[in-house]
Amino acid sequence: MPVHTPKSLFELNIQSAQDCLRLYEGLSKLETKMNIRWLLRAAVVFAVSALDTYFHDKVKYRVGRFSLNDLPVQLAKFEIPIRELTTWDEAQRKGNVLRNWVTEHLSVRPLQSPSAIAEGLKLAGIESLWERIEPNPSHRRALLEEFNNLIKRRNQISHEGDRQQSRRSGKKLRPIHRKMVRDWIKYIEDLVFKVEAAFP
Numbered sequence: 001m002p003v004h005t006p007k008s009l010f011e012l013n014i015q016s017a018q019d020c021l022r023l024y025e026g027l028s029k030l031e032t033k034m035n036i037r038w039l040l041r042a043a044v045v046f047a048v049s050a051l052d053t054y055f056h057d058k059v060k061y062r063v064g065r066f067s068l069n070d071l072p073v074q075l076a077k078f079e080i081p082i083r084e085l086t087t088w089d090e091a092q093r094k095g096n097v098l099r100n101w102v103t104e105h106l107s108v109r110p111l112q113s114p115s116a117i118a119e120g121l122k123l124a125g126i127e128s129l130w131e132r133i134e135p136n137p138s139h140r141r142a143l144l145e146e147f148n149n150l151i152k153r154r155n156q157i158s159h160e161g162d163r164q165q166s167r168r169s170g171k172k173l174r175p176i177h178r179k180m181v182r183d184w185i186k187y188i189e190d191l192v193f194k195v196e197a198a199f200p
Contacts, residue, residue: 006057007196013050017043017185024178037173040181041157047181048112048154051188055111055120056103058195062124063102064095072125078102112151114144126199133194147191150184 002008020043027036063075080101091097102123111117118129134140156162156174163171 006054006061007192009057010050010054010192013053014047014185014189017047017050017181020046021178021181021185024181028178037176040176040178041162043181044150044154044176044184045157047185047188048151051192052111054192054195055117056106058126058199059106059120059124060099060103062126064099066095066098066125068094072122072127074119074122075102075125078105078123112154114147121199129195129198132198133191143191146187150187153184 020039024036024039024043027034027039066072066075075098078101084101088094088097106120109116109120111120114130121129130140130144134143153174162174162176164174165171
């Protein structure tokens, strides 16, 4: 069985977004009457899901490596119910217990905003995420602005059916095109590359 890392799992997960994009490109050559732009919207949702999962995995795969003597500040403050102390006492591998506690905690917390991601990664000892992966302040602003645009669009697709919400909009679908989606997938892949370079 292969040993996975957050990066290798990301590569498996981002494949869904790439597959949707390829399917869209193939169907567009057939000149079908179907509205195949939904494949582009699905690609956006899959791409953001791959990124969210990557950040969860980045935390999960790192927290189990710490001992009580070298816990990151945020992990040292992590709260658990007192009844869980027996789990800790009885565990042969304490790192697994830490990982399971943090994984359960994060399971209901999406890591889809710059602040949520930065806070979540502090549990794994990753401080100043955005400053480390993009030291130039103006480039960092642009990086985060694009990030927020992507997440906003993903939310419009997931929560609003990607329909315009104003009264006079006629609830028409927002425009989407192949280049936009391809650029977002590339943006996400580049972002993961930067995080891996800064925090292998």
